[in-house]
Amino acid sequence: MIISIGNDHAGPDYKKAIVAHLEQLGHQVLNHGTDTTASVDYPDFGHPVAEDIERGAAQFGIVICGSGNGIAMTVNKHAQIRAALCWTKEIAQLARLHNDANVISIPARFTSVQQAVELVDVFLNTEFEGGRHANRVAKIACS
Structure with a gap:
């Protein structure tokens, strides 16, 4: 799998x-x-990560900043991106299961390095559940 990653100084x-x-x-x-x-x-x-996904150069993205919020807001400006701010494994799993998130945003100042690695593993190893969630996900992107 090809994964794009971007981070700031945090x-x-x-x-x-x-x-x-x-x-x-x-x-x-x-x-x-x-x-x-x-x-x-x-x-x-953040923008280069989103652009990698948009043009098909990467299947997933990982973005990291202090709170995880700013860089998530940045990548979510791209219509094909569904970035989820994750600080627990359960949130990372639900972001994939229910929201078909394709970018995980990690808050460096609120997680440890080991937690971040575990979040990425859960995120990448969880499949989108589809079903009742597919219609909702289809309504996320604005044209």
Whole structure:
């Protein structure tokens, strides 16, 4: 699977651990994140993740910032993106099951690196349930 990742200055350690984990599992990762803790603007790293998904270069995205909110808002500006802010495994699972989320947003200041890796695993290993949720998901994107 090809996964796109982007992060701001709050997430370089998270990104490094997640990328290593995903590559160990055999996934390819497109890296759009910063590698330093020097202050940067999260939209510069979120939009490329959304664009990878929109053009079919990646199946899923992972975005990371301090609260997870700003970068989630950024990628959700793209019509084909359904980003979910996740801080527990249950929320990550429901984001995939019920919302067919294709991007997970991780709040670095509110999760540990290990939790973030676990969130990504749950997210990527959960299939969309469809059924009663499919009609709702179809109504999310604006044209």
